[in-house]
Amino acid sequence: MAKKPNILIVYTGGTIGMIKDYKTNALKAFDFSQIINKIPELEQLNCTIQSISFDNPIDSSNMNTLHYKQIAETIEVNYKLFDGFVVLTGSDTMSYISSTISFMFENLQKPVIFTGSQLPIGDLRTDAKENLITSIEIACAQENQKPIISEVGLYFEYKLYRANRTSKINAEQFEAFSSLNYPPLAESGVHLNFNHYYISKAATSKELVVRKDLVNDVVILKLFPGITSKTVQSILNIENLRGVVLETYGAGNAPNEDWFLNLLKIAIKKGIKVVNVTQCEGGSVVQGHYETSVVLKKIGVISGKDITTESAIAKLMYLLHKNLSQKDFIFYYEKSLRGEISEA
Template identity: 30%
Template sequence: MRKTPPELPTILIFATGGTIGMHDVGGGLEPDPAFLEILEERADRVASRFGFRARVNQLQPAIDSANADEETAPKIARALRARVGAMRASGVVVTHGTDTLAYTASRLAFELAGLGVPVVVTGSQFAHGARPTDAFDNLQLAIRAVTQANPSAPVAVAFGGKILPAVRVTKSDAEALTAFRAERELGAAPRGLPGSPEDAPLVRADHARVTAIRFTPGLAAADLLALSSTGAAAMVLECYGAGNAPMSKPGMKDALRAISDRMPVVAITQCALGSVDTDRYAVGRQLAAAGVIAGADLTVEASIAKLGYLLDRGFTTEEIAHLMPMNLIGECVEPARRTAAARAGSAGD
């Protein structure tokens, strides 16, 4: 009696839009209606090399990633949870536009913690039909990463020959094939989320909108107040250096205090490396005295993702102040651990 060959484990390829799925028919890049069929054929061919099969689903409607908003990443996460369960998928590859890929990947890292299968996000700088294109190199890299990853591996980004941690990644180049970087390593010994996504359901009818503003020499207190009056639920301040802000500017202290009384306000550094330490300088201490929360060494993408995730699950400003500098899923190095590591390094010199 002839035996039926066992069915190969499935990798879900979830297409959300972006340059990877576009083509140019003479009027500039636009979505290619044939892309999903092409994607499934190419993905299945690659997956079969590793003993898997690929199945393609699409976000409805697909988006230009520049139009992503606070609803986008949670919507993708809900769709993935449902499909992974229904398909019994062994891994997930998400294709996404590069403009906001780092923001979506960071939020997915929180939303999909504990999913039980590896998730890798990818995209391309050039459309799949362009010559040359990085689309299929990145797709192959992502599929290979998913097939080799531990089921509990954190969400990652596959791009330009590198596998990068989603909660540390940022887009650094608008043109190069190596468009993304992760200057900071994953924080060691993460504590885990305060309740898994299933245990901590949404408490909001809509998703929290988190805004960010970068301190520059021309920024005034009125600019912060104006941004805070748009209905946002939280604010991220991209500060100078170790968490410094122009606190002597007219009305700045009062503005920050007034905003902090209404919503969580988190300070991160503009620098590619390093961390916020509001005790280091007098202006930093004034920032903390105004109620601003120190965001350790979070990237802007991860700080927005973390704030949105916590707000959507009903955490209070006081609870968020405790959790933001805490390493939950590798998104930051906690100040105490960073200090201890620095001291250990100095002792070894």
């Protein structure tokens, strides 16, 4: 008889871990060691559940690379003790956090499922219970005594997405996330259906490697009609800047005015990596498709293809630490490392 999967809940902060004090109406952090008492339905799952909480829950707006490292180390320390992990964070920055964690884990062979909620766990109409219950069920799911999911996922409102393909699109609806360039890995209805074709396969038996060193001397530069040379120059001249995610129009188009291109050329010559991503929710950068992006390719701007902005900044933080040559950096950035971009 197969043993029950052992699942670890890692609570970092966020709305999902809040309950209301009905005397004061104030929200306070929930004790996840009492999770079964709060959600007795969890006892119906065929698994054992333990939890770890950050000493001081972090509001998602305050998340930074030190917290990413703390999440990664928590999983690393417990990796051999558990069969799956459910990480609870605030939804506002969940796509950024989970995308970065996906790059930090190399040779991952177990599920790491991020989830949260729009309403606190104690609210009458909360989405927290369903998101948490199904995330644990996904983390438990096995075939032939091996986990079905062996990558970093994000589960919200009946859908499991590849985490590094997601963006938060709504601050009020329960369906808060989208993944327009990659289909859901699983969908929850009457049954929990896995879309096996789209799930990453754990083809390796290598040991887990956790890449904890991230470079956060990066910036997102979003273009808009009327942007001035003074604005672009001030951003590209930030002290110690190492990388820029350039949010362009449509399929990767940007102004072809001399001042703009010259500023980019100077930055790239200084060794700053510039990645071209589209401002559109869906679709891909195709540098050279239109005349306004031909020059970008010529001067060394890297194509982000169909990567999300959240994943683009995460990948920059991850790759910049490796001190790659310009040629190697472009090769690895434009290559899919964790399923974050589509390859022809």
